[in-house]
Amino acid sequence: MSSSSDEPSAKKPRRRSRIREAHEAKILHIAEELFSRNGYNGTAIEAIAEHAGMSKQNLLYYFSSKEVLYHRVLENILDLWLEKMALLDQEGEEPAEMLRNYIRGKVELSRTNPKASKVFAIEIINGAPHLKDYLKSSLTPVLEADVQLVKDWIAEGKMDPIDPYHLFFLIWSSTQTYADFSSQVELSLGKGELDEADYQTATEFLTHVILKGVGLS
Amino acid sequence: MSSSSDEPSAKKPRRRSRIREAHEAKILHIAEELFSRNGYNGTAIEAIAEHAGMSKQNLLYYFSSKEVLYHRVLENILDLWLEKMALLDQEGEEPAEMLRNYIRGKVELSRTNPKASKVFAIEIINGAPHLKDYLKSSLTPVLEADVQLVKDWIAEGKMDPIDPYHLFFLIWSSTQTYADFSSQVELSLGKGELDEADYQTATEFLTHVILKGVGLS
DNA sequence: ACCATATTTTACCATATGGTAGAAATTAAC
DNA sequence: GTTAATTTCTACCATATGGTAAAATATGGT
Incomplete structure (x- = not known):
């Protein structure tokens, strides 16, 4: 103009x-x-x-300062995280398909950004001293919307009446473990580094177990 | 005498x-x-x-030295961890019951030893620099035995043909998250600190989803 | 070429921290 | 109580590290 x-x-x-x-x-x-x-x-x-x-x-x-730099790193990471978080917002498809995409996205994030995930994880483990406020204001609303969506699905009898919050804890932890605890995973599998096939296997395993586990398959 | x-x-x-x-x-x-x-x-x-x-x-x-002290802390933690790990060794009961106990034990460990779990988690995230050898020699055999047991169950048609390794990754991560990422869980639930009821809910949720997810319920 | 601004270098500093050496004090067996 | 060992205290030190101040240099628009 x-x-x-x-x-x-x-x-x-x-x-x-x-x-x-x-x-x-x-x-x-x-x-x-x-x-x-x-x-x-x-x-x-x-x-x-x-x-x-x-x-x-x-x-x-x-x-x-070091603090400022660390802060910036954390913010970048959290933004990445929240992006994938909004997957549930896009309604329209079937619950099973949406959850499948959500899980796939999270595993994908672990594969493509393992370092970011680790910084984030350590920060959370230490009680999120630098991140608590930002986390509270940015994570909570998205999570609440996602939780409400799951509650609706349950009310409509589309899935088992499980606790939505714990469902998300389960998805977050099980998908992030391939980034955060990669050394343990690698050691357990007897591999030097995880390859694409491993992430593929992980995704398929998680979608199978979680979807079936909540009565969505 | x-x-x-x-x-x-x-x-x-x-x-x-x-x-x-x-x-x-x-x-x-x-x-x-x-x-x-x-x-x-x-x-x-x-x-x-x-x-x-x-x-x-x-x-x-x-x-x-500080190193020596840290090492001792880590070893104590790992021993605690490995104890609960042997749950699958005690055969005799039904697969479902054994897995249920395994999950319960892990959640219990997160509840009673959150600090230890966090130290362990950070060490793993950092690539287990102090722990790799000890971990390899002590974790691997126990895990292999557990994996074999699950393979047997699958061969006997008692459960879905899932990847046993990833099943354990799933259980480890989802149960430990209540210790390691407690601050995130607390923030998500809007609570100051998790109480017994929360762990109870978590245990029931995880056993429901995982057992059903692998075709054991 | 000139100049204002952005960038880089040089020179320091205060503090925190892991660790050492050895003297002093405490403890417990005899 | 004596004695040998254990435990604690006093005095230091070398190094790493986050940060500051200001001079020197490069850059780009005019």
Whole structure:
């Protein structure tokens, strides 16, 4: 509609800088990796900076403190998480199909973002000290909507009268275990690393057991 | 039968000391608590010592290093874990009943030892750097026996032909979530802390869904 | 080329922390 | 009570780490 300039009043400080964008992205990526391996306290910002190819002081130029950086990492993760969470919102299909997609999405998330999942998990285990407020305000409404949907299904006699909350706890934990506890899973299976077939097997197993378990198959 | 002395050949260095026993126990207990809240790197041995009512140097007299102390905490936890693991060994009852007891035992463990479970979880998430060898040698054989038992049940047509390994991953993750991710569960349920009724509900829910899901009910 | 701004480097600092050495004090067997 | 061992305390230390201050350098628009 208007001209290509979005800020007509900008006179001088109108720089966003590709270099900043790139560096911040790189730092966030490395930070996710290191935080997932060593936790918050076990990760030195100097180590993050080194892996990102810059000095610690330079990193601190982009993220004013370790806390701020960690926060950003957590927020990115939670947003990813909440995206998949909204799957139940899209009504229209059959309950079985929706739950199947939900489970598939969660396993997929574990496969594609294992590091993020681990950072998130450690944060939750430690009582979510940095995340509690954000979690409460963002998770709760989505969960409540999902729970209500399941309750409706139950009321309509479409599935067994199970506790919806615990159903979600079950799905979350069983799907995330392939990211968070991958070392234990790998050790149990006698594998070095899980491959696509393993995730496929996991998805099929979980959908079979959970859907049948709640009377949806 | 014999005299009250168990070591007739002991001449001088025959002290075990109740005080050492008591102090070590106290230290281990506090350490479990703090490690579960702040992780390995986030926990200062000085903090552990303070909570145990002694100086850091005194703690170091009982445990020669932080690593050693952490190791001991982990071993205690893993032993607890493996105990409940052997439930499947006691054959004789019906498959359904055995699995039911197994699940009940795991939930019970989450309820009675949430801190231990958390320390264990963080260690696993971080790739089990301190525990891998011990885990491999102690978990694997028990798990293999359990897996074989399930395979037998499947071969006998007693249950659905599911993947036994993933069944155990499912049970481990879904039961431990009530310890490890308790803060998330509490937040989701809108509760300050889980009570007995919650664990009861969880147990009933999990046994219902999992047993039915694998064709055992 | 010039200049304002963005980026990077150099130089420090205060604090926390795991660990060591050895003296002092306590304990318990004899 | 003496004695040998156990337990605790005093004094340190080396290192790691998050963070600050400010100078130096690069960048991009005009």
